[in-house]
């Protein structure tokens with residue numbers, strides 16, 4: 001893998017064909033207004049333990065839509081109650097949840113943003129205390145409202161309860177839950193679906209030999225470990241038809257000997273593309289603890305670039321991308337087709353407006369009520 005995390009030199013970029021951060025991009029005919037996207041981020045802000053998104057989600061996502069982001073991907077949204085990380089997660093397994101999401105989606109559309117939803121099943125990382133607002137970590141016991149976590153094998157995530165290994169019927173249920181969630185998401189108005197196959201959640205647990213020791217057709221060889229994800233991609237594509245873009249978020253590596261690798265990620269991305277996926281959001285890690293993650297600005301960009309070049313697919317890069325020039329260089333260098341930012345959008349929901357001003361790009365989607373706040377031209 002080449003190291004472009006520090007990004008290409010200005011000279012090389014001057015010669016590169018000019019794709020810029022603020023160029024639109026088309027996914028199955030859905031035109032996203034730019035390539036500066038919001039990464040999925042759990043808020044743990046459901047009020048009633050019912051998976052229904054709240055006014056917090058409306059304001060949180062709405063601010064970033066007003067702030068000029070292109071695609072906004074919701075937090076990991078559970079396809080079933082047992083697929084939640086915590087009981088404060090959003091879900092999309094009921095009509096009530098879908099109706100609540102549709103209000104949010106309408107608002108994002110009103111601001112010109114493209115609305116994506118990350119469909120997720122936490123697997124063995126389910127039934128945990130929320131990441132904020134709880135004094136405890138790890139698995140919530142049944143007497144305090146927890147549920148038995150599920151996984152490919154009875155191998156616990158370090159510090160968590162041992163999961164129940166899914167049997168054949170359980171795997172069919174998981175696939176059906178992703179399909180029903182996809183149907184509800186499209187009915188709620190989402191333009192784009194993203195399958196969460198990263199960060200040690202259920203689909204990643206099947207992909208990685210560190211969490212999957214099955215001896216049936218869902219374990220062992222790469223083909224077998226990828227089978228659940230590919231079944232979900234195929235089934236979701238069959239359900240939603242040909243017009244809805246389908247993204248897959250991968251962890252590009254487990255950073256561990258004997259774990260999931262970037263080469264495997266590229267192979268499975270290619271197969272997933274044949275099965276009906278369109279675009280790959282490449283992150284890393286999350287399936288085990290105690291590994292060294294080489295954090296630095298743009299540290300996951302080389303993983304995205306490797307998947308793009310090896311599988312010949314479109315990708316986004318994510319992780320410690322925090323400035324306009326850094327984001328623009330990643331796209332302009334051709335390392336990735338788009339960038340997703342997480343924490344920078346939390347710090348500044350209007351980061352896209354700011355980035356455009358810094359890059360000297362005129363936007364025709366400044367929100368009308370904010371027009372008097374445009375940055376003066378230098």
Ligand SMILES: Cc1cc2nc3c(=O)[nH]c(=O)nc-3n(C[C@H](O)[C@H](O)[C@H](O)COP(=O)(O)O)c2cc1C
Pocket residue numbers: 039040041042043074075076118196198199249283318319320321340341342343344
């Ligand atoms: C508060 C928070 C919640 C997150 N929740 C999710 C999530 O629901 N799904 C997911 O795939 N990644 C999640 N992530 C990871 C982000 O999508 C992103 O990959 C990561 O923060 C690195 O990008 P950044 O350096 O721009 O923040 C979360 C990150 C943060 C900070």
